[in-house]
Amino acid sequence: MATPRRKRLRIAGRVVGRGESADIHLKFSESYLGTPVTIPIHVINSNRPGPRVLITGTIHGDELIGLGIVRQLLYGTPPKLKCGTLVCVPVVNVYGLENHSRYLPDRRDLNRCFPGIRDGSPSSRLAHDFFNEVVLQCDYGIDFHTAAVRMLNYPNVRADMNSEAVRGLARAFGSELIVHGRGPVGSFRRAACEAGVPTIILEAGEVWKLTPDVIGVGMRGIMNVLKWLKMIDGTPERPLFQTTIKKTSWIRADHGGIMGFQVPPGDLVEQGQELATNYSVFGAEHNVLTSPFGGVVLGMTTMPAVKPGEPIYHVAELSRSTLRRVQKRIEEHRGKPRFERISDVMASDIMDLKPEGGG
Numbered sequence: 001m002a003t004p005r006r007k008r009l010r011i012a013g014r015v016v017g018r019g020e021s022a023d024i025h026l027k028f029s030e031s032y033l034g035t036p037v038t039i040p041i042h043v044i045n046s047n048r049p050g051p052r053v054l055i056t057g058t059i060h061g062d063e064l065i066g067l068g069i070v071r072q073l074l075y076g077t078p079p080k081l082k083c084g085t086l087v088c089v090p091v092v093n094v095y096g097l098e099n100h101s102r103y104l105p106d107r108r109d110l111n112r113c114f115p116g117i118r119d120g121s122p123s124s125r126l127a128h129d130f131f132n133e134v135v136l137q138c139d140y141g142i143d144f145h146t147a148a149v150r151m152l153n154y155p156n157v158r159a160d161m162n163s164e165a166v167r168g169l170a171r172a173f174g175s176e177l178i179v180h181g182r183g184p185v186g187s188f189r190r191a192a193c194e195a196g197v198p199t200i201i202l203e204a205g206e207v208w209k210l211t212p213d214v215i216g217v218g219m220r221g222i223m224n225v226l227k228w229l230k231m232i233d234g235t236p237e238r239p240l241f242q243t244t245i246k247k248t249s250w251i252r253a254d255h256g257g258i259m260g261f262q263v264p265p266g267d268l269v270e271q272g273q274e275l276a277t278n279y280s281v282f283g284a285e286h287n288v289l290t291s292p293f294g295g296v297v298l299g300m301t302t303m304p305a306v307k308p309g310e311p312i313y314h315v316a317e318l319s320r321s322t323l324r325r326v327q328k329r330i331e332e333h334r335g336k337p338r339f340e341r342i343s344d345v346m347a348s349d350i351m352d353l354k355p356e357g358g359g
């Protein structure tokens with residue numbers, strides 16, 4: 001657990017006192033007209049010292065899910081903290097959001113620019129100012145992402161499970177799936193972890209969408225972490241199962257054609273199981289894509305028209321014993337609302353099973 005910092009929280013020159021909440025606008029740039037461009041930040045500070053938890057979204061400007069989760073968290077009655085501080089930043093990449101773009105106007109990926117450079121490019125400056133003004137004052141970070149454009153991710157936490165503090169945070173969040181790794185060089189979570197701020201990300205859903213079930217996963221995760229840190233009452237909700245993934249693989253198209261998807265994200269698959277069938281535009285079958293190992297579908301394309309080499313399914317490997325254990329858990333809890341999985345909801349409008357023969 002984090003030890004309380006002695007220094008008071010100060011962002012953009014604004015000190016947030018005990019028991020106070022504040023909306024802060026952190027200037028990171030200026031428009032062509034010279035007006036300030038700012039990142040909106042909402043801080044909830046309790047009456048008692050404790051951990052500072054940072055929640056970030058939309059570092060990729062087209063990934064709105066963090067925005068939806070923070071809105072849900074703060075709408076109506078925000079969490080009443082027993083101790084510590086919650087720092088909510090629904091949109092870090094303000095320009096990306098405005099332009100419906102993953103990137104910043106200088107065509108850089110903000111999530112490869114951390115911890116930033118004070119007198120560097122516009123993206124490096126943004127990363128630097130945000131990192132130094134906000135991130136370094138916090139004890140834990142939860143960063144929300146979705147799959148890239150035309151892809152769909154089943155909710156999965158990405159975390160460096162070699163770090164004890166990150167491991168605790170990742171497990172407490174309560175996602176079924178945790179993908180182990182430090183993250184790419186320059187990514188927000190890797191830089192934050194290296195600077196001593198244990199940080200995880202949730203990868204869930206699609207760009208440009210606020211999917212209620214995915215928002216629910218994010219909300220539950222935040223509340224679980226706050227319970228784990230004793231910042232609010234209650235014990236963290238445990239998922240149906242939780243497993244750490246070390247190996248994932250992309251299954252790619254071999255032919256140009258039209259895909260019929262047979263498995264939604266989140267489904268368990270056996271080695272050699274059919275995932276999708278590739279058809280010609282006249283309905284002739286090109287080939288069938290199968291899973292190279294037993295595991296779980298982490299993500300998939302939402303675009304049925306494909307070319308050779310394009311990624312179709314992202315599958316995570318599970319050992320034989322884990323796969324059997326998880327299958328059993330899911331079977332035992334099928335139909336219980338508390339353990340409802342969201343695979344079918346997520347893929348409801350893209351699944352295209354094998355077409356019926358003859359017309």
Ligand SMILES: [Zn+2]
Pocket residue numbers: 059060063145146
């Ligand atoms: Zn992202």
